[in-house]
Amino acid sequence: MDGELGAFLRSRREALRPEQVGLPTNGRRRTPGLRRAELATLAQVSVEYLTRLEQGRDTRPSPGILAALAEALRLDDADRRHLQQLASVDHRRQLCAGGRPTVSRTVRPQVRTLLEALRDRPAYLINRIGDVLAWNGPFDRLARPLGLLDDERPNLVWFVFADERAPEHFPDWADLADQQVADLHRLRGGDPAADAFAQRLDRTVGEPFQSRWQRRPVAVQPSGVRWLRHPEVGPLRLSYETLELADDQQRLVVQQPTDAESTAALDRLLGRRPGSLRSVAG
Template sequence: MIEGELGAFLRSRREATSPEDVGLPAGGRRRTPGLRRSELATLAGISVDYLIRLEQGRDRHPSIQVLTAIADALGLSAADRAHLNQLAVVGQGVGLCPSGRPQLATTVRSATAAVLDALDPAPAYVVNHRSDLLAWNDGFERLARPLGLLDGSPPNLARYVVTDPRARSAFLDWADVADEQVALLHARRRGDCGTAQLVDQLAESAGDEFTRRWERRPVPDIHPRTIGVTHPQVGVLRLTPEPLTVAGPDAQWLTVLVAADEVSAEGLVRLGAGGGEPVLRSLG
């Protein structure tokens, strides 16, 4: 499913762009959504045949000039342009798994664990590039455990959001949260077997709903959006994720959940009250 990402991403953005978006007349009835290949090729100044090769994954190394022309023709956002550039740089390492085993970070460094501990009681956690929860602090434990988010070995944010029915009740804007998790899988994956297996599992468990999201090639928001969480103990909390890249050879991200308003800040205080000393929760 992760094969041919560059071409699939271009196709998804072409199909999501209407003629009116780029100043063209709508014309007659269209068999496919969005722009025709001939229309995009004309706008970008490339041949239709070359655009077909790009979308079908037969040319994985287009020049920066060609990608810029296509991005300009489609009016891509800054986030989409950054993702397109990343795909081009990666060069479409399709299905790479030289060892035949998942290549995943499964533990955090002691220094990262110390940062999590220092952040407590603010909820904070660390994930790898396939959204496995590697470590978290007591503040996150109190927030996430009652929601069922920490079930599983290891717990996985994407799997919980997409496949666990409790997630639909936990998140006020579940569809937006699901889109973001799929976008993060796209952006952070390395083409390793572990991520490919997770994507296949999510497609099998969630069916067309996941597949449609995956094939739209969503891109993570540059500025993380505030999410609403309905917590069984303190009610609605509005939290803004602040992700930070963890230095080191393995791709890891430390995210702190910050209260977006006073009511949520008070809710987090109530949630953390009577808890004793901060304790680092970690797998690995």
């Protein structure tokens, strides 16, 4: 993640408006965000030192400086955790030279058993870059008509951004795209395969991915509700819960309907008798 600490700080400085920190907005600005001198004053560091941080020439700020920058930038909890992670990644490099994380594509037998046990709810397993590694029967019936499983190695992030069918299937496509990029940023962890994947998306998709990637979002929603326009049964409103698997950098996602209409539609799709699956409030 060479240069990522500085790039992250710069992205948050450029996103923070002067009025948010009590500074006047009069005068011409080349960008809407804070100037380096303004952030340096708020954090009580020198402009020269802040410049070195943002340009990646200094990657070992003290905890006190990190805390001052986080406070000056009005970072939320997710951004603060990510900033600490970026700093600790660089420290780990010197302690564990050559030990880079890799994208895991191996599914443990216990996880496959768990997927098979979820017989009445769509569930799937993804790794840090969105590869769909394994899934159960209900998810196959749900996702295959969308085209998500067309590729030999399906990838959720790639489908959302690069497949022209995705915006048609997902009415909340923009929010879904934001979340996919946030997950990718949060989990990349210095893995060159993750960065290479992001570069391929950048070349293939262009601005819709590039603009989100440059904002460096990291806030995630491990649970929530998604709307889906299914080509066979129509609108579906599905809640999702994301479970992080220890040590695997993999996530198990389980979906279930949130209302009576979605429950009936999912029953039809899966060939079940009506009412066999209970919806959840959402």
